[in-house]
Amino acid sequence: MDDMENDDLSNFREDDDDRIKPIDIGGDPLYAGNPVPQPENPLPPLPEETREVAENPVPEDIPAGEPEKPFLQDEPAPLATGGDREPFYIKAGEYIDLVEKVPTLKRIVIGAGWDQLSPEADLVDVDLSLFLCDKTDKTRIDEDFIFYNNPKACDGAVRHLSDSRTGAGAGDDEEVFLDLNGVPFDVIKIVCVLSIYDPEIKGHNFNMVKNIYMRIVNKDDGEEVFRYAPPEDKLKGASTAVVLGTLIREGPRWIYEAAAEVTGAGLAKVATDYGLIIKELQSTLDVDDDAL
DSSP, rough: OOOOTTTOOOOOOTTTTOOOOOOOOOOOOOTTTTTOOOSSSOOOOOOTTOOOEEEEEOSSSOTTTSSSSOOOOOOOOOOOTTTTOOOEEEEEEEEHHHHHHOTTTOEEEEEEEESSSSSTSSSOOOEEEEEEEEESSOOOGGEEEEEETTOEEEEGEEEEOOOSSSOOOEEEEEEEEEEGGGGGGTEEEEEEEEEEHHHHOOOOGGEEEEEEEEEETTTOOOOEEEEEOOGGGGGOOTTEEEEEEEEETTTTTTEEEEEEEESSHHHHHHHHHHHHHHHSSOGGSSSOOOOO
């Protein structure tokens, strides 16, 4: 598989170069010296409710060498949950047919949120990522890995909308937009993952956050389709990445299977499981997942 060049997403697959190069999920600033990309169709904010922007506002231009991690625009909490209607929760191992529940569903937002366990402790940076997989349960190309260093794929049908560093404030902390009709037909699974950023450097894990959830929202009317909170006992120990579930394509239908598959080896390990080659695999790859 070809590589991802950090300084130019549009050209990171070199078709004339058959050398195998790894994807960099570390701290090289993807947008150094360039304007921060804005969502093409920003979602409407909740009335009278905004999120606190993580620590520092995003500058119009990010100087070369800063920050350690690329910025995606932090935004206000963008989606309503259906007024006073209680969220519809599913449990680990359960399936939900999205099209059966919402027959007109075409465009969705996958949102995720969490809170810091202790305000006095070091802030934990949690990231939402997607893997677009074919019938072999592997990504087809590097662009099928949607994360903070590759925020757009499938000609804009899949877009990472925000990257919170702190989980502060109400509403979703990170979101990914999907136009289901724009996802290529050979993509039959979309895997949703939460992970700790650079856990081997900072020593962070999921024991340091709480109230983790993910949800799917109908982009066209802002109504929440379902919400899922992984069992807290599954996230104990040294876990630094968790597969929250998979969107499974069955003809015109999309079915979500909720999961809570953890690893102590971070996002790098999950990415290799889906066929990607990662630069400088994190030292936490040595963690024994059976001990989690």
